[in-house]
Amino acid sequence: MNPSHPNPEPVAEPDRLVVDDCWNRIGVFGDKSCKELPTHIRCLNCEVFHGAAARLLDRRAPEGYRESWTERVARARIPKLAGTRSIVIFRVGTEWLALPTACFLEVAQLRPIHSLPHRSGALVRGLTVIRGELVTCISLAHLLGVEDSKAPEGGGPAKAAKGRNAYERLLVVGREGERVVFAVDEVHAGVRYHPNDLKPIPSTVSQSTYSYTQGLLEWEGHSVGVLDDSLLFYTLGRQLA
Numbered sequence: 001m002n003p004s005h006p007n008p009e010p011v012a013e014p015d016r017l018v019v020d021d022c023w024n025r026i027g028v029f030g031d032k033s034c035k036e037l038p039t040h041i042r043c044l045n046c047e048v049f050h051g052a053a054a055r056l057l058d059r060r061a062p063e064g065y066r067e068s069w070t071e072r073v074a075r076a077r078i079p080k081l082a083g084t085r086s087i088v089i090f091r092v093g094t095e096w097l098a099l100p101t102a103c104f105l106e107v108a109q110l111r112p113i114h115s116l117p118h119r120s121g122a123l124v125r126g127l128t129v130i131r132g133e134l135v136t137c138i139s140l141a142h143l144l145g146v147e148d149s150k151a152p153e154g155g156g157p158a159k160a161a162k163g164r165n166a167y168e169r170l171l172v173v174g175r176e177g178e179r180v181v182f183a184v185d186e187v188h189a190g191v192r193y194h195p196n197d198l199k200p201i202p203s204t205v206s207q208s209t210y211s212y213t214q215g216l217l218e219w220e221g222h223s224v225g226v227l228d229d230s231l232l233f234y235t236l237g238r239q240l241a
Contacts, residue, residue, distance in 0.1 A: 019052040084192045089224055090171060091186040095146040096224040098191070098217065103229050105179060106130065106172040107187060113137050123239060128181060130172055136240060137170075140182040143235070144212055144227075175233045180240070193217050198226060 023043035026034040040046045086101040108130060115126040125137045141147065172181045198215030212232055213225040 019055060021052070023049055081194050081196075084194050087191050087193065087226065088171075089188045089191050089219060090169075090184040092141050092144075092182075092184055093147045095141075095144075096219075096222045097140075097144070098224050098226045099173065099229050099232070101189065103173045103175060103233075104171060104189075105174045107189070108170040108172060108181070110168055110170060110183070128170065130170075130179075130181060135172065135179050135181045137181050137183075138236065138240075140184075143232075143239075175229070178233070178237065180236060191219065193219075193226075201225075 022030075022034065023046075024030050026032070027037065027043040027046075027049075029043070034043075036046060036048075037043075043049045087098040088101050088104050089096060089098045091097070111128055113126045113128045116124065122142045123138055125139055127134045128137045129135075168183060168185055169187050170181050171184055171187065172179060174180070198217055201210055201213055201216060212227050212235075214228050215226055217224045217226050
């Protein structure tokens with residue numbers, strides 16, 4: 001046994017094994033005073049660490065462990081529907097919309113938007129700084145023909161609302177090297193759906209929004225318009241050129 005690692009015999013309990021975790025005291029996760037560190041560099045390379053790992057793996061299984069895993073493995077598996085897609089859901093004014101997760105580059109706090117002489121207007125709100133670079137800020141509400149909430153131009157304090165994600169944000173989206181940013185009132189990431197879940201768009205939806213929407217998705221009591229990202233970026237490319 002290595003004298004630099006005082007390893008008393010492990011104390012065995014019914015379903016527990018105690019080892020001397022010297023790596024947490026004098027090793028790389030401790031004060032690094034172990035005399036063997038210059039030789040092994042990392043505790044993972046030390047025979048003491050290997051021995052402790054082997055004892056932990058060889059310890060007696062706790063009571064009911066095998067029965068619990070046997071029951072879990074024996075359960076009938078619920079088949080997963082293939083072809084699900086990941087989206088980010090956001091709110092602009094009173095409209096709930098969504099785009100594929102792959103389109104999103106960043107979710108940023110509100111910040112100042114600088115107008116462009118002879119260019120800023122209904123669609124282009126101006127430029128804003130994202131990670132040290134100027135990015136065009138657009139009004140998605142104008143493009144889609146939906147009612148926009150009046151987001152502050154100067155990036156003031158976020159407006160509180162219900163839910164931990166119900167704060168105004170800037171969403172940075174991009175495709176093929178082109179980036180734009182737009183303001184939203186609320187954002188929820190990590191939502192998955194299957195194309196079969198989409199419902200047809202009712203005739204009451206405005207023609208402009210209808211053109212960019214693939215279908216409606218019911219999510220947490222809201223009807224979410226899943227946008228056609230290819231058409232959206234194509235239109236933006238033409239209008240911003």
